[in-house]
Amino acid sequence: xxxxxxxxxxxxxxxxxxxxxxxxxxxxxxxxxxxxxxxxxxxxxxxxxxxxxxxxxxxxxxxxxxxxxxxxxxxxxxxxxxxxxxxxxxxxxxxxxxxxxxxxxxxxxxxxxxxxxxxxxxxxxxxxxxxxxxxxxxxxxxxxxxxxxxxxxxxxxxxxxxxxxxxxxxxxxxxxxxxxxxxxxxxxxxxxxxxxxxxxxxxxxxxxxxxxxxxxxxxxxxxxxxxxxxxxxxxxxxxxxxxxxxxxxxxxxxxxxxxxxxxxxxxxxxxxxxxxxxxxxxxxxxxxxxxxxxxxxxxxxxxxxxxxxxxxxxxxxxxxxxxxxxx
Numbered sequence: 001x002x003x004x005x006x007x008x009x010x011x012x013x014x015x016x017x018x019x020x021x022x023x024x025x026x027x028x029x030x031x032x033x034x035x036x037x038x039x040x041x042x043x044x045x046x047x048x049x050x051x052x053x054x055x056x057x058x059x060x061x062x063x064x065x066x067x068x069x070x071x072x073x074x075x076x077x078x079x080x081x082x083x084x085x086x087x088x089x090x091x092x093x094x095x096x097x098x099x100x101x102x103x104x105x106x107x108x109x110x111x112x113x114x115x116x117x118x119x120x121x122x123x124x125x126x127x128x129x130x131x132x133x134x135x136x137x138x139x140x141x142x143x144x145x146x147x148x149x150x151x152x153x154x155x156x157x158x159x160x161x162x163x164x165x166x167x168x169x170x171x172x173x174x175x176x177x178x179x180x181x182x183x184x185x186x187x188x189x190x191x192x193x194x195x196x197x198x199x200x201x202x203x204x205x206x207x208x209x210x211x212x213x214x215x216x217x218x219x220x221x222x223x224x225x226x227x228x229x230x231x232x233x234x235x236x237x238x239x240x241x242x243x244x245x246x247x248x249x250x251x252x253x254x255x256x257x258x259x260x261x262x263x264x265x266x267x268x269x270x271x272x273x274x275x276x277x278x279x280x281x282x283x284x285x286x287x288x289x290x291x292x293x294x295x296x297x298x299x300x301x302x303x304x305x306x307x308x309x310x311x312x313x314x315x316x317x318x319x320x321x322x323x324x325x326x327x
Contacts, residue, residue, distance in 0.1 A: 004194050004284035007263055007274075010298065010313075018250035018296045020257045022316055023304040026222045026242055028068040031061075033304055034247035035147065038216045039075055041249075044144025046079035047113070049167055051151055051230075055091045055104045059223035059235060061151045063106030070110060076147065080111040084137045085174030086230070087182060093174070115139045116173035123206040127292060130199050134206040135177035145214040146207070148251075152219040152258050154226030154236075154273050157189075157196060159282020160262075161228050162255035163217040164289060168200035171207045197284035205292055208251060217254045219246045221261065226276040240273045241265065241320040252295030256286050257313070264313035265320065 021037045023030045048070070053060035070076045085098055092098040095117040102112055115137020123141075125131040148163050155161040158169075172178045181199045184190030191199060208215055221243035227235035243261050248254035259277065262270050277283065290297045303311045 004197070004281045004287065005278045007259075007278070007283060008287070008297075010260065013297045015290065015298055016296050017298040017300050018248060018253035019302060020246055020248040020250070020253050020299040021302045021304055022244055022246050022257075022311070024244040025305065026220065026244060028065040030245045031065060031149070031218060031220065032069045032073055034218050034245045035069065035073065035216070037304070038218075038247045038249050039147070041213045042075045042145040042147055042216055043214065045142065046076060047082040047140070047143040047146045048076065048079050048149055049082050049146055049170060050149040051161070051166060051170065051228075052081070052083055052092075052102055052107050053105055054230060055101050057105065057235065059151065059153065059225050059238065060105070061149065061220050061222070063109065066149065067109045079147070080113045081107055082113045082115050082137070082140070082143070084116045084170060084172065084178075085114060087174055087178035087188070088230075090230070113139055115171070116175075120173045120176055123210055125202045125206045126209060128202040128205070130195070131180065131202050134203045135173050135180065136171050136207065137173050140171055140207070141210065146211050148215065148217045150217065150219045151223070152221045153224045153228060154276040155228045155280070155282075157192065157280060158200060158285065159197075159277040159280035160259065160273070160285075162219055162258050162285075163251050164204050164255050164285050165200060167207045168204035172203050177203065193281040194284045197281055198288050201285055201288045201292060201294070204251070204289075205294055208294065213249075216249050217247065217251055219254055219258050221245065221258060224273060226272050238323050241269050241323050243317055243320060248299070250295035250299070252286065252289040252297060253299040255289070256297045257299050257301060259283075259286065260313040261317055264317045269320065269322070
């Protein structure tokens with residue numbers, strides 16, 4: 001195994017290339033533009049999996065943006081937002097607390113399904129080394145398609161929170177599945193570094209195998225604290241510049257591209273987030289997704305703002321402005 005604390009440059013990666021779309025337009029219109037490039041297989045009953053955050057969190061993708069995208073996009077007009085309860089005792093630990101938090105944060109504009117409110121379902125993990133199944137929220141299997149709308153940021157334990165973390169942790173139910181991922185030797189938070197990245201990824205694989213081609217991914221690279229949205233108002237101040245929005249049907253490719261965009265920034269802009277990713281072995285999320293056959297680490301980055309020309313991560317972050325919180 002390669003050193004999972006180290007970044008693997010693009011030219012050292014092997015395998016095929018997937019398509020990843022990119023726009024600098026960080027807005028509801030930008031999300032819609034990116035989503036529509038990768039939504040051909042989003043049909044039937046649609047779940048929107050996103051991170052709704054703790055009460056009054058400052059950094060998650062604004063609910064008003066998602067509301068506008070949902071209302072103006074044909075395939076999403078009858079969709080539901082889906083979440084599961086948390087393993088930690090916070091604002092989303094129980095279903096009533098969770099529903100109240102959703103209301104406070106503005107997510108009550110459409111149906112919201114706390115998928116583990118009434119039980120769980122076990123789905124197989126094919127080829128896993130830690131799990132042969134993962135326990136998810138019971139109602140996840142009631143949906144035909146899933147739109148994974150991710151606020152890309154850092155994470156206290158995972159290094160970074162991209163599409164993989166969004167569904168790997170976010171679709172596992174709050175009592176059994178999340179405990180399977182995090183607990184070890186009697187310590188509810190005993191799993192760290194490579195083992196944690198691999199367990200998150202195996203949980204994700206159960207979800208994406210269930211949906212097959214009927215799942216797609218958008219990463220919003222805005223307000224990227226080194227802290228997850230689960231830390232709410234206690235999140236570390238944002239110092240990393242906003243970048244843009246990415247979309248792909250390949251989960252490994254979109255998270256790889258998102259990390260590449262961070263590394264393509266200058267040292268002062270990416271220092272804190274790079275340290276967070278490397279110190280937590282976050283790169284193991286990417287290499288393990290590839291090893292598990294969940295997608296490609298190589299990709300063609302398509303610039304939606306410039307006639308869909310192929311660009312490099314360095315070109316994509318050219319001219320990013322130092323972060324300034326706009327309220």
